[in-house]
Amino acid sequence: MTPSNLSSVRALLFDTFGTVSDWRGSITRMGEEVARTKGITDVNWDAFARSWRAGYRPGMARVQSGARPWTRVDVIHRERLDVILENFGIAHEFSEAERVSMNLFWHRLDPWPDSIPGLLQLKKKFLIAPLSNGSLMLLSSMAKRAGLPWDFIFSSDMFKAYKRDASVYLGAIDFLGLQPHEIMMVAAHNDDLQAARSQGMKTAYINRPYEYGSDQDRDFEASDTWDIIADTILDIANTLDCSPHKS
Amino acid sequence: MTPSNLSSVRALLFDTFGTVSDWRGSITRMGEEVARTKGITDVNWDAFARSWRAGYRPGMARVQSGARPWTRVDVIHRERLDVILENFGIAHEFSEAERVSMNLFWHRLDPWPDSIPGLLQLKKKFLIAPLSNGSLMLLSSMAKRAGLPWDFIFSSDMFKAYKRDASVYLGAIDFLGLQPHEIMMVAAHNDDLQAARSQGMKTAYINRPYEYGSDQDRDFEASDTWDIIADTILDIANTLDCSPHKS
Numbered sequence: 001m002t003p004s005n006l007s008s009v010r011a012l013l014f015d016t017f018g019t020v021s022d023w024r025g026s027i028t029r030m031g032e033e034v035a036r037t038k039g040i041t042d043v044n045w046d047a048f049a050r051s052w053r054a055g056y057r058p059g060m061a062r063v064q065s066g067a068r069p070w071t072r073v074d075v076i077h078r079e080r081l082d083v084i085l086e087n088f089g090i091a092h093e094f095s096e097a098e099r100v101s102m103n104l105f106w107h108r109l110d111p112w113p114d115s116i117p118g119l120l121q122l123k124k125k126f127l128i129a130p131l132s133n134g135s136l137m138l139l140s141s142m143a144k145r146a147g148l149p150w151d152f153i154f155s156s157d158m159f160k161a162y163k164r165d166a167s168v169y170l171g172a173i174d175f176l177g178l179q180p181h182e183i184m185m186v187a188a189h190n191d192d193l194q195a196a197r198s199q200g201m202k203t204a205y206i207n208r209p210y211e212y213g214s215d216q217d218r219d220f221e222a223s224d225t226w227d228i229i230a231d232t233i234l235d236i237a238n239t240l241d242c243s244p245h246k247s
Numbered sequence: 248m249t250p251s252n253l254s255s256v257r258a259l260l261f262d263t264f265g266t267v268s269d270w271r272g273s274i275t276r277m278g279e280e281v282a283r284t285k286g287i288t289d290v291n292w293d294a295f296a297r298s299w300r301a302g303y304r305p306g307m308a309r310v311q312s313g314a315r316p317w318t319r320v321d322v323i324h325r326e327r328l329d330v331i332l333e334n335f336g337i338a339h340e341f342s343e344a345e346r347v348s349m350n351l352f353w354h355r356l357d358p359w360p361d362s363i364p365g366l367l368q369l370k371k372k373f374l375i376a377p378l379s380n381g382s383l384m385l386l387s388s389m390a391k392r393a394g395l396p397w398d399f400i401f402s403s404d405m406f407k408a409y410k411r412d413a414s415v416y417l418g419a420i421d422f423l424g425l426q427p428h429e430i431m432m433v434a435a436h437n438d439d440l441q442a443a444r445s446q447g448m449k450t451a452y453i454n455r456p457y458e459y460g461s462d463q464d465r466d467f468e469a470s471d472t473w474d475i476i477a478d479t480i481l482d483i484a485n486t487l488d489c490s491p492h493k494s
Contacts, residue, residue, distance in 0.1 A: 074424075127387060136422045140374060140399040152387040153399040157422060175383045175404060177321075 002241040006227060008182050009202055009240070012122055013131035013154065013172060015163075015187035016139065017056075018211040020119075020130070020148065020233070021109035024049050030105045043088055050215045051087065055080030060133065060162040070160040072135045078103045106134075107141040111148060112208070118233025119149050121242040127151045131172050131185065133162050164195035173199065186236065190223040197224075204228035204236050249488040253474060255429050256449055256487070259369055260378035260401065260419060262410075262434035263386065264303075265458040267366075267377070267395065267480070268356035271296045277352045290335055297462045298334065302327030307380065307409040317407040319382045325350045353381075354388040358395060359455070365480025366396050368489040374398045378419050378432065380409045411442035420446065433483065437470040444473075451475035451483050 017023050024046065031045035059076030062068040081103055085091040094102065122128050129152045130139050136155040143150050156162050159171040173180050180200030187193050188208035197203050203226040209216065222229045230236045264270050271293065278292035306323030309315040328350055332338040341349065369375050376399045377386050383402040390397050403409050406418040420427050427447030434440050435455035444450050450473040456463065469476045477483045 072424075123391075127391065129387075135424070136399060137424050140376075144370075144374065144398050150399075151391050152383060152397075158405055177319075177382070177384050 003227070003239070006184070006202060006240065008179070009126065009184045010178060010182045011127040011129070011176055012184045012186055012204075012236075013129055013196075013201075014119075015185070015189060015192050016130045016132035016134055016142075017109070018208055019186065019188040019206055020111055020115045021142065021146075022112050022211075023053060023106070023109050024211065024213055026109040027052060027105050029110075030108065034102065038093055040090060040093060043090060046213060048084060048088055050213060051084045052077070052080055053212070054215070055083065056133075064162055064165060070157075072157055073133055073162075074103065074106070074135050074138060077106050104141075107138050108145055109142055111146050112232075114232035114234045116147055116149070118235075118237050121234065121237035122240065123149050123151065125240065125242045127176075129154050131163070131168065132156065164191055166195065166199060169196050169199040169201060173201070184227070186233070189219050193226055194224065197226075202227045204230065206233065206236070207231050250474075250486070253431070253449060253487065255426070256373065256431045257425060257429045258374040258376070258423055259431045259433055259451075259483075260376055260443075260448075261366075262432070262436060262439050263377045263379035263381055263389075264356070265455055266433065266435040266453055267358055267362045268389065268393070269359050269458075270300060270353070270356050271458065271460055273356040274299060274352050276357075277355065281349065285340055287337060287340060290337060293460060295331060295335055297460060298331045299324070299327055300459070301462070302330065303380075311409055311412060317404075319404055320380055320409075321350065321353070321382050321385060324353050351388075354385050355392055356389055358393050359479075361479035361481045363394055363396070365482075365484050368481065368484035369487065370396050370398065372487065372489045374423075376401050378410070378415065379403065411438055413442065413446060416443050416446040416448060420448070431474070433480070436466050440473055441471065444471075449474045451477060453480065453483070454478050 014020050027049035028045045031048050035043055035045065056076065059080060063071050081099060085094055119128055129150050131154045132139055133156045135157050136153060139153045139155050154172050159168045161167045173183060176183060181202060184202035184204055185193055185196030186204040186206065188206045188211060193203040193205055205222040205226040207221060209220045228236055228239050230239065261267050274296035275292045278295050282290055303323065306327060310318050328346060332341055366375055376397050378401045379386055380403045382404050383400060386400045386402050401419050406415045408414045420430060423430060428449060431449040431451055432440055432443030433451040433453065435453045435458060440450040440452055452469040452473040454468060456467045475483055475486050
């Protein structure tokens with residue numbers, strides 16, 4: 001039985017990086033592949049992936065503060081890539097065309113193992129979509145390659161704002177034409193859920209304690225009484241009564 | 248072999264009503280079903296469907312002219328529904344809740360028989376999405392029910408404008424971050440393709456001479472030298488070298 005306070009839910013919106021997709025493992029693997037073709041042997045690609053990601057929140061913060069006009073995450077990724085190629089001492093190894101190609105690593109992230117089975121279950125009963133800071137091309141390319149079965153895509157460029165700005169959640173609610181409590185935000189990040197709850201949305205936390213590896217300094221567990229607290233997307237499907245036996 | 252002038256195409260954007268979905272047949276069938284449950288016997292539901300649709304362009308025109316602020320097509324559909332229920336002498340038969348439900352007929356249109364096989368072929372090679380005057384909820388609900396395998400959805404509420412306003416095509420090009428000639432507009436309506444071509448997009452015409460039934464007064468054939476002229480979406484897939492044998 002679906003918990004009675006969740007019986008109104010009609011749409012589930014997912015954070016993507018870290019919640020649905022394993023960016024650290026994916027970027028590490030793709031970096032290692034490129035290094036092998038180039039004969040680069042002295043780079044820790046897990047550290048490279050974490051360093052690349054470390055430019056993400058500061059890059060968005062400049063847009064959120066108004067210090068910079070609307071800028072897609074792809075541009076933020078690229079600017080950070082140029083910095084860390086220098087920092088890791090391999091800038092001379094990568095041409096402009098290779099950097100353009102490397103930046104698309106973020107379009108080719110692999111999902112966590114539970115993501116696709118869980119989403120397929122949830123899709124039987126709910127509208128499912130990302131609500132992500134990714135761009136439309138990033139999110140649709142990732143979904144196409146990985147087989148993420150979204151009903152539609154909410155990207156940051158649709159709102160010209162980044163989570164946790166309230167305008168992103170309010171914009172999604174407005175597009176859906178639903179009441180906030182009919183929409184559930186799913187994320188591995190407590191602050192994303194807090195922002196969604198502030199707008200009246202339901203919340204589901206997925207524990208991804210390995211997302212950042214040795215850089216992880218938060219989100220080891222739920223920090224509030226979210227409506228669902230789970231270890232996998234499949235757990236959420238089960239809680240919402242979408243198990244295979246019910247289909 | 249893909250024609251050489253089309254080898255740059257990476258994304259195909261589809262008009263939906265009439266091009267992918269058979270609104271007239273679908274609305275007629277759903278109207279007949281409702282009539283049977285209510286014992287209404289004297290309504291020509293094909294005429295009802297055509298009359299409902301006849302409110303569509305005038306309703307959008309008031310928004311496009313600026314006479315009315317941005318208004319979703321669902322609202323335009325509902326206003327027209329109230330008018331034609333009167334015109335057909337059956338307004339007393341439908342409560343507010345029943346009208347709300349009936350307005351969702353437009354969320355449950357069936358595709359033409361060639362649409363899903365054609366889209367599945369095209370999806371192997373291209374990003375595919377609607378570029379439709381429908382709302383996000385309309386288009387995503389329709390796709391979910393019918394199994395339209397879109398990679399993402401471009402809806403009029405994303406642009407707060409209706410085709411054939413240039414801002415819709417320009418907005419889509421901007422979201423995709425592609426060159427206009429890398430995007431192909433697919434439609435059964437010559438004026439939609441003209442507007443897309445004006446922005447540099449490639450064009451594919453599908454002949455749907457039965458879309459409007461006895462109300463059809465245009466679009467019996469291609470009126471210009473579109474890049475592809477076809478009878479079905481499968482034909483377009485074949486022209487773009489996406490036949491099953493190539494998968």
